[in-house]
Amino acid sequence: MFVNSLVVTLPSSKSLTLSWNFGSMLGMVLVFQILTGTFLAMYYAADSLLAFSSVQYIMYEVNYGWLFRIFHFNGASLFFIFLYMHIFKGMYFMSYRLKKVWMSGLTIYLLVMMEAFMGYVLVWAQMSFWASVVITSLLSVIPIWGPMIVTWIWSGFTVSGATLKFFFVLHFLVPWGLLLVVMLHLVFLHSTGSTSSLFCHGDYDKICFAPEYWGKDAYNIIIWIIFFVVSMLFPFVLGDPEMFIEADPMTSPVHIVPEWYFLFAYAILRAIPNKILGVLALLMSIVTFYFFAMVNNYSSCLVKLNKFLVSSFIVVSIVLSWLGQCLVEYPYSDLSVVFSLLYFFMIYLILVKYTYSKLLFV
Incomplete structure (x- = not known):
């Protein structure tokens, strides 16, 4: 009954355009990231001496490991592309008038930023290692407890293997909490209705979500095809060359x-x-x-x-x-x-x- 009310009988405005597909696309990408990330976690070693080598092992030795990794780290970029488009669409249509929806959405954004940062560190390459040093050091500005919090996250006096394990566990657990916040976001959204370009909430503007909006969301398949093609042809176009060099705590990159x-x-x-x-x-x-x-x-x-x-x-x-x-x-x-x-x-x-x-x- 709950699923039926979410994706079948949900009253939806007639004036929703393809820009309302951004939200459904984000849901698809989140599930995609959890599936590919779970597979990668099976072969990843959360150890400072083995992390970089385990990533290379996934790329070269594990059957189709290179495919899952390419899809996973490019999927992060795909997620942020649609996340920003979703936020900008909300600003265009003043979706912040739906207060609970807006605030839960921003909470999702902050959680995704944290999740992406920790996933970036797991590669344990030059750029990701020093990025983690810079970002975690920023917490030291917190009055009184700042230095203590930094030391706790580092599990010592510098970013080390213990820090890597801390990030790995959080990177694996946060998406499951993220799913709960996304469900809460949807519940808030469906209790108020989407902000349409007409901003009408009367029954005269409503139709059932299925089958009309199933067809509209099916256009996401085109985006997925483009994503798969681009990921295969240009897998590292959004990456940094320093990510191919193993982390060296003694030498930082010239330009972080x-x-x-x-x-x-x-x-x-x-x-x-x-x-x-x-x-x-x-x-x-x-x-x-x-x-x-x-x-x-x-x-x-x-x-x-x-x-x-x-x-x-x-x-x-x-x-x-x-x-x-x-x-x-x-x-x-x-x-x-x-x-x-x-x-x-x-x-x-x-x-x-x-x-x-x-x-x-x-």
Whole structure:
């Protein structure tokens, strides 16, 4: 009965377009990642002396191990592509008016970021090792308990094999908790209904989810075919060459860069010379979106001012991501400061714009 109410008899707006497929695609990718990750965990060795070699063993010796690994680490990029598209779609259609849905979705985003970071470290290559040193060290800015928390996560006084085991266990367990939060997200969504482009909740706008929206979600098959083809032809195009070098605690890479989906936050962190303020800005770049749930805005999401502001925010985020992989030198360092300020300014404008939209368009 519960499944029937989720995917068969669920009342859905007639005006939902293909942009509402992003959510269903994310569900598919999550299941795909859990399946491929479980297979890889069977052959992975969570030991600092064996981790890198076990990854090579999976690639060269395990039957179809290379296929599962290629699909798994490219699946992470696929997940973030649709995650960002899902968030931007929610901003375009003011989905933050559905407060519980928005806040549970942001919680999923934070959990996925943590999950992706820990999976990145498991390769135990040069870039992932030093990325873990940099990111975990940021926790030291927490007043009083910061250094103690860092030492606890490291299980010592530096990132070591014990740290790797800690990340491996969490990386394996978090997705199962993530599934529960996703189910809660869906329950909240189906109790309020999706935000349509018309923002209508009357019965006159509703049809059953099946079979019409089954057909719409079936378009995801096209995305999967493209994903499989690109993964086979260009498996490492989104990776870093340093990921093919085993971790060396004595020598750091010349230019430490995270994966592409963290670059915007990394650019904000680097833009501020002060460590505490930089970490605070990094945290607020995500946490600020929780404040969107405080907006009680019932003006039309078709207002052009909203579309302009969200589109501008997307452009700023893309430029920040590009700056995140640039060297820390002029003019990139100065541009990072400018676009970091623009990033928060655009969020502020989107937060307060409903007041102006009421004045101008109501």
